[in-house]
Amino acid sequence: MKRRTFLNRIGSILAVLGITEAEWLTLGNHYYQALAQPSQRKLALLIGINKYPQIPSLSGCLTDVELQKELLIYRFGFQASDILTLTEEQASREFIEAAFLEHLGKQAKPGDVVVFHFSGYGTRVKLEASLDAVQNALVPANESNTAQDNKIVNYLLEETLLLLLRSLPTERVTAVLDTSYYPPSTVFGLKIRALQESVEAKLAAEELDLLKQLKTQKLLNIPVVLAATSDPKQSAREGLFSGFKAGLFTYALTQYLWESTPATKIQVAVSHVENSLSKLGSKQQPALLNSQKNQHIEKLNVTSLLPDGSISAEGAVTTIEEDSKTVHLWLGGLPPEVLEYYGVNSRLTLATGEELILRSRTGLTAKAQISKVESASSLQIGQLVQEAVRVLPRNVGLTIALDTGLERIERVDATSGFAAFTRVSTVLAGEKSADYLFAKLQPTPSRYGLFSLDGELIPNAGGEVGEAVKVAVLRLAPKLSILLAAKLWRLTENEGSSRLAIKATLEIISGISSQMVMQRETVRTLKTETSTSKSLPTPHSALPTQHSPLSTPTVPIGSRMQYRVQNQSDRPVYLMLLGLKNNQTAVAFYPWEPLQEPKTADTKPFLKEIVIAPGETLTLPQTNAASEWVIPGPGFFYEQQLILSTAPLSGTLAVLNTDNYPAADQRPINPLSNPLDVAQALLQDLHNASVPKTEMNGTSADSYILDVNNWASLSFSFQVV
Template sequence: MKRRSFIQRIGSILAVLGVTEAEWLTFSDRYYQALAQPTPRKLALLIGINNYKNIPALNGCLTDVELQKELLIHRFGFQSSDILTLTDEQASREFIEAAFSEHLTQQAKAGDVVVFHFSGYGTRIQVAPGQIQNALVPTDENQALQNAPVGNYLLEETLLLLLRSLSTARITAVLDTSYSPPNTIQTKGLRIRAFPESAQVQLAADELAFLQKLKTQTASKTPDVELNSPAVVLSATSDIQQVAREVLLSGFSAGLFTYALTQQLWESTPSTTIQVSFSRVASAMSQLGSKQQPALVSNKKNQAGVTIENLLPDGNNGAEGAIIATEEDGKAAQIWLGGLPAQVLEYYGSNSRLALSTGEELVVRSRTGLTAKAQLAKISDATPLQAGQLLQETVRILPRNINLTVALNTNLERIERVDATSAFAAVPHVSTVVEGEQPADYIFGKLLQTPSRYGLFSLGGEPIPSTTGEFGEAVKVAALRLAKKLPSLLAAKLWRLTENEGSSRLPVKASLEVVGISPRVVLQRETLRNAVVETSTKKSSSTQYATLKTPVIPIGSRVQYRVQNKSQNPIYLMLLGMKNHRTAIAFYPWQIISEAEAPDNKLQLQPIIIAPGETITLPQTATTSGWTIAGPAYECEYQLILSTAPFKETLKALEIAKSPTGDQQPISTLVNPLVIAQALMQDLHNASNSKTETGSTVTDTYILDVNHWASLNFSFQVA
């Protein structure tokens, strides 16, 4: 399509947006002027659709576009003029294909970097008798043509051919959508991005003609190794039956996959592989209540070695955010915090601190959604702040009065919601909201099969094991029954808030290993601020451990943790976990006290200390080679937490447990999980040396200094 034709075709959309044609021409001219530049360019086409004409609206797709745009500009060096966004009414099938042609196909040259992103509905459409294909749903999804239903969709096959036709192999496509909605009624905790299409709907003739044209053009091209290398496609789901979901956070909604992916990429370095990042992405989505597993599509033979070479970040240091605008003559700024984990962002408090590369610190004064207002900690003689400067977390402020938020399912009768609200109000540290209206951790509702039974569900609608009551149970009885289980879930929520693999300055490396006849590394984690950055031509040593899906450990295996202290000071260790999303567990470091200290050789809990430069394995007892993984099948999540100071309060709280009769260093159920979690937070607070400088009230907040703690997440399945 000619440039003038494209501009004419989007004229009506520009009018809706209040953009004049002259302004668009000036904007577009920058693209053409940049074509003459000898250095590779970075081009992006970002599409997000919340509002559809004939189907229910989504909430997080425009946020996804914003998340990607801020990431590409501040972390990957894209020019804002080289990023084209199409949102809501702009994103018709015709305009998407025209924008792809004009902005990407006609501009991208060999060696250029191209990013394509789509957030919105997906569906399955019949393209011919017996032929069903995946399709993206544009804003003009349905059209009436001679009284016959016509689906004006963009086929996934069309998109892949468009990507393949580009004159560069450095292409990354992100698809935060899915195609087959489940047949059962879904909760509103995590909205689904999949729309069921009627079998009678026919694909628009224009789309079929465009697809055939692309096939003809592709077939006629001279074979070229680079051109025949398709894009790396990052998909929100790995199976046609899985659904992509979006989550409601404080002040905004976003695609679970887009948020988790962009958050990881903010903190990544050039040595990070896509697949290693994906294991963290899957874990982050699981923590927010979704079982969807992301997928990577690439034609490279060695999938485990696929790096983010298509999208290498600028510089070797990751970040949690960036300055997007300055105020008060450069002494204050608006900052973007897209690099913080979602669960941390929810509670990121005032007086938290982030540092510039110059060492100067900014203090957070207020936050709304993903943006915050901050000012220089020391204004005198400070260099004025500038938009685009990256920010790294230094001090995390978290409130002490964090509750577990339970959303009441909208399918409950009014009297049931009233009774549930009253009953949960009597449970300490628990608050209730209406499902879909405010952020929540879990959902309280009825089983679909037996509506007279109440239970607890994840935000994705999955029943939490052992939370379902008896037939005919009263709401208040159900709330009282759940009151015994909720402290474990709140405890896990608290220690997840300590996660800081990206921002920690404590240099540690840890791995979960299967030991025995066929030893292997299941997962590996390392604090990224201190990881050795490798050149992009050298494969990361961690690629052999890479995985796209949550790893599975067979029942009967023996496992151990290997932890390396890469610092110059001793560090202390604590291991806590959650089994099947309901049972809190912990590592109990029982050790025999010598006769000089205890004549009867009693077992006592002792701190686990790792000397500078040393590596230890857990369990440490000579008679035990790992822990045996018992059945039946379950999901497990561990938080490995390390600190420069002893976990005095945590060990004191653990001491109420009985001394083991068999394994001296067991993984056992926590008797008092919430007390343990609060003690852990206090220990990390005590380890911080920044309490006197933050301005926070010590009695109201936890103050955590990234120089003094590291918290690494290990999630896996047992089967």
């Protein structure tokens, strides 16, 4: 592109922003001079592109921009006027670079907070200077120059972006890149954000010129760059949720930041995000783009990235209706798996103590009414809301998406087959949100299987070669029961909103000491909000690992494991541990009652309640040879849910007692033969412990009512190697 044509293309934005040609072409130091009276400012440039002129459209990038914008404004106090968004055709390479220099480069000064976000396609491109030099690049809206040469591409190099970020005169620079660069040979499951580039593509000369200029500039900071994937083989994926589509990484990240506290370490935040991604059906692992070169970044707190938020929250008041008692809410802080089932009459509280009663919800937005009309005058736009009572339907089911690659008759047979199961429904992939995907493993001869949403086969969920569709579906009956049970106990997760003060640590026992694998703790109490997921005190050491410290924690086969659970509340709590091993087997912790008489083959063991007194700490299982928890081989992925209640979990224990466990086998972690019954009993126990009967008369009897003061549910995931 010629220089005059280039300037004409961006003339409108240059005119609006007041950028001269000399300012654009010369990255002078005057862009970065601090003002005489320093005051912290919070600047953001958010970019999202769904529609591209010549390539398939994406679906969730505009939602990503909205997720980030609402988070920055309501949770972290950004002014709307300081957030510049470029979407769709506005997000050309020229506009992105011009907006970066003017909105961020010209305004940022030392101590300011700067956030950059990109959602769209990524790709790989060869540099003109060398056929062997291939780099990552972001794909803007005007990805190619068809007017002159269809081989010229207008990509924004990742290297260019990193240099732009490093040229800003503040240490508080964060970038979020929800994209990937290597498309797989076959796209299966969730839509991906990676574009296969032609080997003949050449980068626009203007981009190469800008890169050359940037390389001569002084680097003023080391930005924190959060990437959606940590491995070239992984793909950044989009998800279909309850009424909206979004990037899995952006949604998981923004949801966690709503509920996190400023003291949270960056690597802990990324660990939580990865855990959430796994539950959304994706194995992509987010990463710090420059963590290997700059290890000190991993020691930073979330506060180092963003300004201190006032309090953590599940959402905020965005609009107040004319009646002054009805409000519109943004609920970006609710866990994704919970949002879809967040029922009418759920309650949220304002900082003033007033309660809002949920009346309806569409996607991430909801309508609510203040519980006491006389308090309506206290409502204000921007007020944060925290979860108080969670209302969930009792008829939650499993939704299976039927792959579009199936023939019509195959989809008909699959629909008929799944209809034989209670609480299992089917949808066409891409039309509605789903939990798993039913598709072909191979076309000829046909073989069918059940997959995660990103196309990974669920272990032991593949049918026989040549098997009829209905037979393949019916073969899945035990698997569907296990997956539905896991879905139910995931709905209890409330690490961010629980008011029950609990800290739990997963440890490897080594001799007389222990090594921390990971730690979770509730972030809210009735009095204050505390830091979350910190490292253990000095007596405990971090678990050594060969993997990146931001990846899923790994545990060697043969390890002796335990949980250390601290009850920091003023009430006794009762404990239950449930888990899912490799998406294949449901497991539970069996609290065996010590026998008072010699054990024989016919002696039926009993289970007992696990209770932790206020202020006390319990190790689980107890460290003795008879109850050791030893990790067996071969390697697998473990997801466990630690659930605590202020009332006995007697119903759950009663169902566990009916399980067909061997009388002589008293291992602490055992498979469940009736996982769905256990999960339903658990929800009923939490309901019994929580329900404020006198205040919830309008709530249907077909719902579970869970009060955040009465339960805590913490999620742990790790890889056995």
